[in-house]
Amino acid sequence: MTRTPLRPLARILKAREKGENPDAIEAENRRKRHEEMADKQRQRAEGRLLVLGLAFFLAFGAIGMRMGTLASSVPEEPRASAVGNPIIGQRSDIVDRNGRILATNLATHSLYAHPQDMINPVHAATELVKIFPELDADELLTDFTGSRKFLWIRRQISPEQMQAVHDIGSPGLLFGPREMRLYPNGPIAAHILGGASYGREGVASAEVIGVAGVERQFDAYLRDPANEGAPLELSIDLTVQAAAEQVLAGGMTIMNAKGATSILMDAHTGEIISMVSLPDFDPNNRPRVLLEGDQSDSPLFNRAVQGVYELGSTFKIFAVAQAMELGLINPNTMIDTQGPLTWGRFRIRDFHDYGPELSATDVIVESSNIGTARIAMQIGAERQRDFLGALGFFQPTPVEMIEAPTGKPLLPPNWSEISAMTISYGHGLSASPLHLAAAYATIANGGTQVTPTLLRTPNPAPGPRVMSEAVARRSVQMLRQVVSRGTASFGDVQGYLVGGKTGTADKPRENGGGYYDDKVIATFASVFPANDPEYVLIVTLDEPEIHTLGEDRRTAGWTAVPVAAEMIRRVAPLLGLRPQMDSAQSVGVTLTSN
Incomplete structure (x- = not known):
């Protein structure tokens, strides 16, 4: 940028010849320089305001789009994140040769406690025993009033039991999502299927693993996400x-x-x-497995x-x-x-x-x-x-x-x-x-x-x-x-x-x-x-x-x-076998006249 001098020599000399004041020339040039500097600063500020306004516009637009997406999506519970390998809860179905379900999954809940959040531990223990008679009220009260910060109560509960626990109204009784293995036909094919249980457990999920039968034999296949839920097809006919x-x-x-x-x-x-x-x-x-005696006396023995x-x-x-x-x-x-x-x-x-x-x-x-x-x-x-x-x-x-x-x-x-x-x-x-x-x-x-x-x-x-x-x-x-x-x-x-x-x-x-x-x-x-x-x-x-x-x-x-x-x-x-007569037997039709 060319800078104009405040006291240009040619104008100063002419001003002196005419008897004018040279300081007026300097003052005028200084005024013009200040005006140019002010114009440049104003343009720079206007540009910055424009960029800042555009940034605010884009930010509010992104927030609005996200709010619209959330408003139109199906609500779901937040999932807790954990360090390490995730617990895979999904397990494929087992079906018979005609596609009928032998083993499947059922969404349910677990019940656990945070004793430090309980308002009335005595009432909570008493009511829980009414819902789950196999629990011991004295042991529960000891755990609720002791130093424990976390306590499993039941690995899985029914919807009716969940509602009954809700009705207790204790903030220290909490539920976690669970997937349990269900055998809808009861004891039919029990020794073939074997059974399943929980492996690694967390508050938000649990690992379902096979413990016997084909559930154990094909455990890796049934838990493999790469199979995309494809069922295990057995040869048996239900x-x-x-x-x-x-x-x-x-x-x-x-x-x-x-x-x-x-x-x-x-x-x-x-x-x-x-x-x-x-x-x-x-x-x-x-x-449970027999710990003594003849194992062939156990119903688990195949x-x-x-x-x-x-x-x-x-x-x-x-x-x-x-x-x-x-x-x-x-x-x-x-x-x-x-x-x-x-x-x-x-x-x-x-x-x-x-x-x-x-x-x-x-x-x-x-x-x-x-x-x-x-x-x-x-x-x-x-x-x-x-x-x-x-x-x-x-x-x-x-x-x-x-x-x-x-x-x-x-x-x-x-x-x-x-x-x-x-x-x-x-x-x-x-x-x-x-x-x-x-x-x-x-x-x-x-x-x-x-x-x-x-x-x-x-x-x-x-x-x-x-x-x-x-x-x-x-x-x-x-x-x-x-x-x-x-x-x-x-x-x-x-x-x-x-x-x-x-x-x-x-x-x-x-x-x-x-x-x-x-x-x-x-x-x-x-x-x-x-x-x-x-x-x-x-x-x-x-x-x-x-x-x-x-x-x-x-x-x-x-x-x-x-x-x-x-x-x-x-x-x-x-099996689709049509009845037939033994070839050794003489079977036939005799035509007779009236």
């Missing part, structure tokens, strides 16, 4: 499961059994359609998976099937059944005297221990061990349950010839009913191994072949004859061809000192329909006994078989 539980509970009562279990499995896919263990429990109110039993004569079909696979016998081969069969100090006897010999088919139909043991002698211990291993009897079942690894079969320490003979008719090797179901499914589906699963599996990969289709078909025909004319005659169901094998095994004493004389494990392993098997059903009763025809009866033919027959009668229509 309707079939409910019917099976009802029938088995009735049969357990009628047969005076200590416990019972049943498994219904798709013979081709290994999908478990229903699995029942009794006594059971309600996962909404899961009981007999289908964790129960390891000698399954008796249900094993006989494996020996006959393997012998046919090896070409040692055929269904009509005559087997020596002259008894007793002596091996060292051991003697093997039959329940009845069946004469000097029976066909291989009749060994199964009549359930001859001697005949089966002689077939096992032809097979040999090593080949028998390999065959049973291929059927899955050496390892715990791979079913998707946290309890599955505990159901490991009990094998003989030395698989000798006498071991092979006794194992052939179900003594000396203990396995779970689920092991037996998978092995019978191998026979029923034409000879390929199946893997038991609780997940919906529409297109499973075929397992390795254990026996030929011809041998599997002949084995099923033998099982059919056990029902039509053998030890399982009570298992015949009109309209549905049932094949199966009974098994009655003496129950071992708890201290390992031999077997009980009056306690048995009764099992019926069945397949249906026998002309084209689709399903396998296992029914096992623990210590059954029924008084009929003037005497006490414990064998499977009198106890487990009638229960299984009633179960098939109930569930077969639910």
Whole structure:
């Protein structure tokens, strides 16, 4: 900027020549300079005011827009923030094969206290005990009047209880949001689902974790936000499961059994359609684990998976099937059944005297221990061990349950010839009913191994072949004859061809000192329909006994078989199986003239 001098020399000289005062020139130039400076300062101030006004305008505009957004949004409670990983409360549903809810979530509240905020602790403690009778008034009062600053009262409460606590009117009683696990069907499928509880807890949320069953097995999946709430789809059918539980509970009562279990499995896919263990429990109110005594007495004990039993004569079909696979016998081969069969100090006897010999088919139909043991002698211990291993009897079942690894079969320490003979008719090797179901499914589906699963599996990969289709078909025909004319005659169901094998095994004493004389494990392993098997059903009763025809009866033919027959009668229509007539019966229509 060019600065004008206050006393320019040229004007000063001219002013002196004319006799004018030079100071007037300086005064005029100073006035003009001050006016220019004032104009610049005024322009600068006006610019600043304009910028400040624009800033205020934008600020008030932003505040107005935010207020409008809040006014038009849905109100919600503020969420407390915490340092560290957030607690994930959401848990996916569990559904059956048809999408029906087995386990879901319910929004509820927890109740906690800030004793320092209470006005009348005595009144609060007294009223809380009226709402929650399990609480102790003296303990509550001690906590409310002590040094504690925070106290959990109930992890979850109902809406009615929440309103009742509200009515107490104490500012020290507070509520926190909660999500609880709900099982709307009560005890149905309790052992499969297992149950859930709370893990990490905060005032504003709590972590729901699985404690048993598929809830524990798939805990990571059910809690994973990446699944976006997709449900876990199980293979069981809720309707079939409910019917099976009802029938088995009735049969357990009628047969005076200590416990019972049943498994219904798709013979081709290994999908478990229903699995029942009794006594059971309600996962909404899961009981405590037994700290002493026999765990099998607890309702939490899953007999289908964790129960390891000698399954008796249900094993006989494996020996006959393997012998046919090896070409040692055929269904009509005559087997020596002259008894007793002596091996060292051991003697093997039959329940009845069946004469000097029976066909291989009749060994199964009549359930001859001697005949089966002689077939096992032809097979040999090593080949028998390999065959049973291929059927899955050496390892715990791979079913998707946290309890599955505990159901490991009990094998003989030395698989000798006498071991092979006794194992052939179900003594000396203990396995779970689920092991037996998978092995019978191998026979029923034409000879390929199946893997038991609780997940919906529409297109499973075929397992390795254990026996030929011809041998599997002949084995099923033998099982059919056990029902039509053998030890399982009570298992015949009109309209549905049932094949199966009974098994009655003496129950071992708890201290390992031999077997009980009056306690048995009764099992019926069945397949249906026998002309084209689709399903396998296992029914096992623990210590059954029924008084009929003037005497006490414990064998499977009198106890487990009638229960299984009633179960098939109930569930077969639910599975979509149409009734049909046995091909052995002559059925037809005769045209007559008037």
